[in-house]
Amino acid sequence: MDPWWIDAIKGFLIINIVLVCFAYTTWLERKLLSRMQGRFGPNRAGPFGLLQPIADLVKLVRKEAFTPMSASAKLYIAAPVLSTFTALLAFAVIPFGAGWHIWKWDVSGVVVDAPISLVLIFALGSLGVYGFIIGGWASDSKYSTLGAMRTCAQLVSYEVSLALAVLGVVIQAGTLNLSEIVHQQGTQFWFFGPQFVGLVVFFLAGTAETSRPPFDLPEGDTEIVAGYHTEYSGMRWGLFQMSEYVHMITLSALGVTLFFGGWHGPWAPLGPLWFFLKLLVVVFIFIWMRASLPRLRYDQLMRFGWKILLPVATLNAFVTALVVVAVN
Amino acid sequence: MANELIPATLKGFAVTFREIFKKPITQQYPEVKRPVYPRFRGRHQLHLHANGLEKCVGCSLCAAACPADCIRVVADENTPDNRVSAGERYARIYEINLSRCIFCGYCELACPFDAITLGNEYEISEYSRDDLIYTKDMLLGRPVKKIPVADPSIYDTPVPYYKTHS
Numbered sequence: 001m002d003p004w005w006i007d008a009i010k011g012f013l014i015i016n017i018v019l020v021c022f023a024y025t026t027w028l029e030r031k032l033l034s035r036m037q038g039r040f041g042p043n044r045a046g047p048f049g050l051l052q053p054i055a056d057l058v059k060l061v062r063k064e065a066f067t068p069m070s071a072s073a074k075l076y077i078a079a080p081v082l083s084t085f086t087a088l089l090a091f092a093v094i095p096f097g098a099g100w101h102i103w104k105w106d107v108s109g110v111v112v113d114a115p116i117s118l119v120l121i122f123a124l125g126s127l128g129v130y131g132f133i134i135g136g137w138a139s140d141s142k143y144s145t146l147g148a149m150r151t152c153a154q155l156v157s158y159e160v161s162l163a164l165a166v167l168g169v170v171i172q173a174g175t176l177n178l179s180e181i182v183h184q185q186g187t188q189f190w191f192f193g194p195q196f197v198g199l200v201v202f203f204l205a206g207t208a209e210t211s212r213p214p215f216d217l218p219e220g221d222t223e224i225v226a227g228y229h230t231e232y233s234g235m236r237w238g239l240f241q242m243s244e245y246v247h248m249i250t251l252s253a254l255g256v257t258l259f260f261g262g263w264h265g266p267w268a269p270l271g272p273l274w275f276f277l278k279l280l281v282v283v284f285i286f287i288w289m290r291a292s293l294p295r296l297r298y299d300q301l302m303r304f305g306w307k308i309l310l311p312v313a314t315l316n317a318f319v320t321a322l323v324v325v326a327v328n
Numbered sequence: 329m330a331n332e333l334i335p336a337t338l339k340g341f342a343v344t345f346r347e348i349f350k351k352p353i354t355q356q357y358p359e360v361k362r363p364v365y366p367r368f369r370g371r372h373q374l375h376l377h378a379n380g381l382e383k384c385v386g387c388s389l390c391a392a393a394c395p396a397d398c399i400r401v402v403a404d405e406n407t408p409d410n411r412v413s414a415g416e417r418y419a420r421i422y423e424i425n426l427s428r429c430i431f432c433g434y435c436e437l438a439c440p441f442d443a444i445t446l447g448n449e450y451e452i453s454e455y456s457r458d459d460l461i462y463t464k465d466m467l468l469g470r471p472v473k474k475i476p477v478a479d480p481s482i483y484d485t486p487v488p489y490y491k492t493h494s
Contacts, residue, residue, distance in 0.1 A: 036344040040352045291344045293337070 003105070010111045011092065018091050021279075022245045023053035029287045036291040063234040068139060071231065075138035080232065080239035083131025087246040090124040093117035094253045095179045097263050097271040109263065109271070110179055117178045118170065121254060122163055125209065128243065129155045132218070135240065136228030147227025150298070151211065151218035157305045158208040158215075164313035165201035168320040169258045178254075182262035192259040197316040199259045201309055203285075206255065208305065210248040212286055214293035217301055252282035366480035366487045369431045369446035372424055374467040377414055382468075383443030384422065385415030393438035398428035415441075422464040427457050442490040448475040 027042065027049065034041030042049030067073060097109030114120055129152060136148020169191050173181045185191060192199050208215035219227035229240045256262060256278040265274035296304065355362060364370070375383045386403030404420035412418035436445045449471045454460050480487050 032348065035348045035352065038347060038350065038353050040354050040356070288341065288344060292340045 006105060006107055007111060010107070014091060014096075014111055015088055018088065018246060018249060019242075021249055022242055023057070025245050025249060025283060026056070026241075027053050028283070029290070032284070032287045033291050036288075057238070060235050060238040065234040065236055066231075068141065068231050070140040072138045072140070075134050077236070079131045079135030079138060080229075080236045080243070081131075082134070083128045083243040084239045084246070086124045086128035086131065087243040087250065090121050090128075090250045091246070091253065093120055093178055094250065094257055095182050095262055096253075096275050098269070108179075113177070113179055116176045118166065118176045118181075121250070122159070125247070126155075126159065128247065131240075131243065132228045135232070139228075139231035141231050143225045143230040144228050146224045147218050147230065150220075150224070151228055154208060154211065154215065154217060154301065154305075157302065158205045158309070161201055161305060161309040161313045162205040162209055164310070164317050165198045165205060166258060167313075167317040168195045168198040171317065171320045171324055178257050178262075182257055182264065185261040186264040190259065190261040190264075195259060195316075195320070197312060198320075199255070201313045201316065202255060202259070205305075205309055205313075206251045207286065207289065208301070210244065210251055210286075212248060213290040214295050215301060216295060217298060220295060248286060249279070249283065252279050252286065255282055361476060363476040363478040364448050364450070365478055366483060367485065367491065368448055368450075368477070369433045370475070371426070371447050371449040371452050371471065372429075372435070372462070372467055373445050373447040373471070374422065374464065375443055375445065376468070381411065382413040382418060383441045384419045384439075385413050385441060385443075386417045386419035386422075387440065389438045389440065390435035390444055393434040395432060395434060396428045396430050398425040399423070399435060400425075419464065422467065424462045424467065425460065426452060426462055427460040436490055439490075442493070445490055447471055448477055449473060450475070 030052070031041040031049065042052035045051040045055045067076060092111040093114055095110040095113075099106065099108040101107070132151045132155075133148045136144040136146075136151070139145075169181065170176060172191060172194065173184050175181060175184075181191075211218045219229070224230070229237055232240060253275075256275065260278050263271050263275040377383055386401055388401045388403065391397075391399040391401050400421065400423045401419050402421035403417045406412060406416060406418055431446060433446050436442070444467075451473060452460070
């Protein structure tokens with residue numbers, strides 16, 4: 001057990017690294033997306049537009065933080081804070097390294113090593129939904145309310161498939177502790193092989209869970225302007241964006257942890273670097289999907305979630321349980 | 329349906345991936361400027377005769393033709409010791425409010441002396457609306473920036489006479 005100040009330092013470092021990752025994910029997304037569409041993307045601020053996230057931040061902070069007259073002010077302000085807070089908090093249980101021995105302290109490679117860390121991540125994700133719903137409702141605008149409704153319906157329906165997809169890994173590893181799951185993958189095999197169906201379901205449900213295209217109905221801009229954050233501006237809007245991107249990063253990190261061996265590499269014990277590289281690949285796939293696939297219709301989204309993903313995930317968990325029982 | 333859905337989707341993914349390595353077709357605007365068309369209608373230009381007298385005689389036909397009502401002409405008599413234009417009168421005040429102008433080109437069509445034409449300049453944004461009211465001196469002055477113009481011979485529409493001869 002680390003002394004509390006080591007945890008504090010780790011938490012501080014991780015939260016800042018995640019925020020920098022968020023900033024440069026937006027840069028990477030804009031850059032890759034534009035190259036896929038035959039454009040240059042940001043290339044004015046700094047070399048290759050690398051200072052673009054900083055320019056965006058300065059712009060957002062200086063913009064007017066507008067509050068609609070009929071909005072309920074307290075909830076309106078609390079909503080983006082809540083969703084960002086839960087999104088950032090979820091990263092605390094993701095193991096990113098083997099742990100190090102620095103001077104006379106053993107520093108573990110995870111901020112909080114909770115025995116139920118997987119459940120914690122899902123719980124925090126569900127709490128984050130409140131931020132979207134409250135934000136949409138408190139804005140007192142029809143587009144925000146519609147967007148919040150869609151967000152709520154989509155996130156709740158896909159959370160079921162997401163949890164069931166993960167259940168296969170949990171049954172196979174026999175633990176809910178992420179560090180333990182990573183440790184098992186380091187000693188035997190990575191779970192993406194035996195749990196391939198689980199991985200596919202996890203990825204699809206995760207895309208819907210983070211409302212990334214093609215499942216970006218909560219902010220379907222051609223239909224409902226911007227969804228639940230229609231009435232937000234300035235840094236409050238920025239916080240919602242931040243929570244979405246951090247959510248995407250956390251979910252990618254969770255996928256890497258559960259299916260691709262976390263910080264273990266195929267060779268060379270590089271630890272966090274492997275973790276980062278795998279994360280980058282997953283984020284790249286998210287962006288690639290955005291460039292390639294059109295948005296689903298609402299009934300298609302619901303049918304896909306309830307009639308395809310959920311039965312497949314259930315069956316996967318069931319078969320995994322049978323195999324595990326048979327082998328033991 | 330489902331057995332062609334997945335290959336088709338993967339094909340789409342292949343296309344987007346291939347595009348990453350291609351050169352973007354965007355033209356970097358402030359550095360690279362596309363030549364304007366020969367008949368392009370940009371900022372107005374007032375013209376002089378070869379002997380230095382103004383072509384504009386202050387008849388206000390351009391102001392009458394203007395659908396946006398952005399031209400203001402106040403005419404005055406030419407006198408022997410103050411001869412400005414070639415005609416009887418001249419435009420003492422000639423202002424175009426470029427924030428209202430729609431660049432339709434009716435003024436150059438209306439002008440009986442081809443005194444006003446629409447030039448090629450298009451980078452005329454300002455921070456203040458007042459700066460967009462162009463006075464006679466500004467309209468008589470030559471454009472500061474050199475705008476590249478496309479070769480007229482590659483288009484089959486003739487360039488109007490007043491574009492080239494005023």
